[in-house]
Amino acid sequence: MAKIAPSILAADFASLKEEIVSVEEAGADMIHVDVMDGHFVPNITIGPMIVEASKRSTALPLDVHLMIEQPEKYIPAFVEAGADIVTVHAEACPHLHRTVHLIKEQGAKAGVAINPHTPVDVLKHVLADVDLVLLMTVNPGFGGQSFIEGVLEKISAVKTMAEDGNATIWIEVDGGIDDETAPLCVQAGANLLVAGSYIFKKDDRGEAVRKLQGGE
Ligand code: DX5
Ligand code: ZN
Numbered sequence: 362m363a364k365i366a367p368s369i370l371a372a373d374f375a376s377l378k379e380e381i382v383s384v385e386e387a388g389a390d391m392i393h394v395d396v397m398d399g400h401f402v403p404n405i406t407i408g409p410m411i412v413e414a415s416k417r418s419t420a421l422p423l424d425v426h427l428m429i430e431q432p433e434k435y436i437p438a439f440v441e442a443g444a445d446i447v448t449v450h451a452e453a454c455p456h457l458h459r460t461v462h463l464i465k466e467q468g469a470k471a472g473v474a475i476n477p478h479t480p481v482d483v484l485k486h487v488l489a490d491v492d493l494v495l496l497m498t499v500n501p502g503f504g505g506q507s508f509i510e511g512v513l514e515k516i517s518a519v520k521t522m523a524e525d526g527n528a529t530i531w532i533e534v535d536g537g538i539d540d541e542t543a544p545l546c547v548q549a550g551a552n553l554l555v556a557g558s559y560i561f562k563k564d565d566r567g568e569a570v571r572k573l574q575g576g577e
Pocket of ligand 2: 368393394395426535555
């Protein structure tokens with residue numbers, strides 16, 4: 362069964378703690394935190410202070426997705442604030458291998474994300490060093506966008522690449538995940554699903570999580 366990581370980007374920030382508790386009680390496996398800098402993506406969201414507040418709101422691991430330029434400058438601050446997994450974009454890291462190892466040296470698990478148009482080949486020579494690959498299924502920057510189907514073949518390709526290299530990794534998908542797109546991703550090989558609007562816009566979040574898990 363795939364694990365579920367609700368993205369707090371779709372939460373009501375006026376009640377952030379209650380929102381996080383509600384998805385924890387709904388059966389979520391981790392909390393996905395979208396960090397945007399207004400440069401790498403055309404939106405600005407949150408920084409280490411909100412990560413620290415989120416950490417105090419839940420016992421679940423924090424899966425922190427950095428959509429920022431020069432992430433190496435801020436990785437120590439995000440780990441210090443409580444990030445359990447830190448994911449950087451390959452497109453933002455000219456020295457990706459070094460950045461992945463910086464995350465690990467700080468004591469967090471390391472993930473690498475790629476945009477919908479970025480070929481999976483960029484992952485090949487860091488796959489043995491990462492805990493997670495995040496395949497964007499929308500162009501990053503905003504919640505509530507439509508799933509890009511062309512990414513499905515990239516999920517299968519990463520799964521094959523991981524199997525060939527004997528690498529045990531999370532294959533995470535992010536963007537436009539709902540009860541129709543989740544099964545397609547899982548079938549292709551994803552084992553960690555991020556969902557923002559699909560979960561937070563529902564009154565019954567337990568049902569939303571179960572549906573994504575493939576339960577009902
Ligand atoms: C997009 C973010 C996603 C976003 C997903 O840039 O990385 O995590 O919150 O939102 P939905 O599930 O609404 O597409
Ligand atoms: Zn994200």
